[in-house]
Amino acid sequence: MRIGYKLAAEGFGPTELIRQAVRAEQAGFDFVEISDHYHPWLDVQGHSPFAWTVLGAIAARTDRIGLATGVTCPTVRYHPAIIAQAAATLAIVSNDRFVLGVGSGERLNEHVVGQGFPNASGRHELLREALEIIRRLWSGGYQSYEGKHLRLEDARVFDLPDRLPLIAVAASGPASVKLAAEFGDGLFATEPKPDLVDNYRAAGGTGPRYAEVAVAWAPDEEQAVRAAWETSRWSVTGWKVMSELPNPVNFDAASRTVTDDDIRQQFAVGPDVERHVQAVRKYAEAGFDHLVLQNAGPDPDGFIDFFERELADRLRALA
Numbered sequence: 001m002r003i004g005y006k007l008a009a010e011g012f013g014p015t016e017l018i019r020q021a022v023r024a025e026q027a028g029f030d031f032v033e034i035s036d037h038y039h040p041w042l043d044v045q046g047h048s049p050f051a052w053t054v055l056g057a058i059a060a061r062t063d064r065i066g067l068a069t070g071v072t073c074p075t076v077r078y079h080p081a082i083i084a085q086a087a088a089t090l091a092i093v094s095n096d097r098f099v100l101g102v103g104s105g106e107r108l109n110e111h112v113v114g115q116g117f118p119n120a121s122g123r124h125e126l127l128r129e130a131l132e133i134i135r136r137l138w139s140g141g142y143q144s145y146e147g148k149h150l151r152l153e154d155a156r157v158f159d160l161p162d163r164l165p166l167i168a169v170a171a172s173g174p175a176s177v178k179l180a181a182e183f184g185d186g187l188f189a190t191e192p193k194p195d196l197v198d199n200y201r202a203a204g205g206t207g208p209r210y211a212e213v214a215v216a217w218a219p220d221e222e223q224a225v226r227a228a229w230e231t232s233r234w235s236v237t238g239w240k241v242m243s244e245l246p247n248p249v250n251f252d253a254a255s256r257t258v259t260d261d262d263i264r265q266q267f268a269v270g271p272d273v274e275r276h277v278q279a280v281r282k283y284a285e286a287g288f289d290h291l292v293l294q295n296a297g298p299d300p301d302g303f304i305d306f307f308e309r310e311l312a313d314r315l316r317a318l319a
Contacts, residue, residue, distance in 0.1 A: 001284065001319035002030040003312065005304070006070065006212060006294035007054070010040035011231055014049040014057070020300055021058040024065060027308040031066030032058065033101065033210075033292050038077060038109040041234040042255075043248045052086050059094035067098045070212065070292065071170045071188055073105030075123070077113050080130035081155050084137040091161040101188050101210065102127065103170030106243045108251075120243075124175050125149060131167065131183040138164050168210050171196060172239055181205035189288065190239075197287030211288040213280050214267045216296040217303040221270030224297050225263050232296035233258040236266050267296060271306070277314050284318040291315070 005024040007017045021032045036051040055067050067090070074083040087100045104123035111117050118126065129147040136143045137157045145152035169180035170188040177196055180187045181203035188210040189196050197209055214235060218224035233255040234242065245251055263269065268279035283291050295303045 001316050002066075002208075002290045003307075003315050004031040004033050004066070004068070004210075004290060004292035005029040005307075006292050007032050007034040008045075008294070008296075009035045009051055009054065010037055010042075010045040010048055012300075013047050014054050017049070017054050018057050018061060020304070021065065022061050023301065023304050025062045027304045028312050029065060029304075029307070031068055031097075031099070031290070033068040033070035033212075036069045036072040036109075038112050040248055041108070041242075041251050042231065043252065045231050045248075052090070055090055055098070056093060059090065059097065065097070067094055068168070068210075069099075069101045070210075071101035071103035071168075073110055073127075074102055074130040074134065075105060075126040075150070076110040076115055076117060077105075080133040080150065081137060081152055083130075084134040085157050087134075087165050088138065088157050088160050091163070091165045092159060096161060096163045096165075099166045099168055099186070101168045101170065102131070102184075103188070104176070104243075107246050108242075108248075111246050121175075122149075124179060127169075128179060128183065131169070131179075134167070135183070166207065168208065171200070174199060177205075178203050186210060186290075192282040192286040192288070194286040208290045209288040210290040210292065211283045211286075212292045212294045213283055214294050214296065215276055215279060215303075216263070216267045216269045217271065217276070217306050218269075218297045218299065219271055219302070221272075224267075224269040224271075225260050227298040228263045228267050228269065228296040229258065229260065232267075233263065236262045273310050273314060276311055277318075280315050281318055289319070 074080040090098045107117045129150040142156045166185040168186035168188040169184035171177040177199045186207035187200045216224040216228040234251045268276045
């Protein structure tokens with residue numbers, strides 16, 4: 001069992017994210033995962049720095065802790081040739097500590113370059129082509145590609161690591177699970193669904209299974225609930241909403257009816273160790289083995305201390 005810490009790039013500026021990553025390494029987390037957004041989900045979150053710059057700085061400031069994107073969309077806002085180059089460089093400067101998490105993206109971040117955003121089947125077609133391009137570039141030499149959506153012309157990534165990064169593909173249903181098994185080295189999910197892992201294995205997937213676990217730590221439960229509602233109530237709306245709305249103001253409007261009880265159902269809230277352990281247990285029992293704690297509480301240092309002091313040993317025992 002590997003336990004990760006989510007760097008919420010929508011909620012903190014770049015220097016603070018770097019500081020949190022250093023503290024997470026000191027506290028014994030196995031890896032950090034950063035969201036790769038252009039916009040935050042809500043304006044009140046107030047941040048959205050360039051994830052790749054932050055990861056490079058973390059690589060220089062840490063020695064042991066793994067690094068991952070959670071997740072990058074390599075199709076619209078980025079061309080996959082750029083991600084192939086960026087991931088290869090980060091693998092080198094981090095001494096092979098980097099995992100490339102990829103997904104089909106959200107309109108929130110991808111519409112900004114003015115090229116539109118396709119429907120779900122179109123996104124999967126794009127992601128498949130992007131992964132083919134990344135794999136081709138990582139094989140070395142000059143490469144070209146002519147797909148239905150994406151093209152590559154005489155491109156070469158000159159600096160390739162001795163060990164290529166693992167690619168973990170985000171999945172929420174049969175089509176994306178198949179894509180993860182065929183083109184990825186691992187699975188990435190946000191729900192504790194055993195069928196995702198079962199279908200991934202049935203399709204031939206044998207790699208690590210990443211999942212994000214929503215928690216909100218604070219010294220008292222009400223404080224945790226209030227903090228999660230203010231910054232993270234968007235997550236209650238579900239993926240069909242989260243992938244489609246274009247701007248933070250839309251997520252604000254769509255999530256105004258979320259209640260405190262909704263937050264309690266979605267997040268492990270408050271200071272109770274058992275509540276956090278039970279939230280993580282669901283994912284472990286579903287077959288996930290790389291679990292990322294996504295804290296929506298108001299005090300990141302308090303949460304990291306809580307993990308180090310009371311939670312780490314309990315979670316590792318779940319394996």
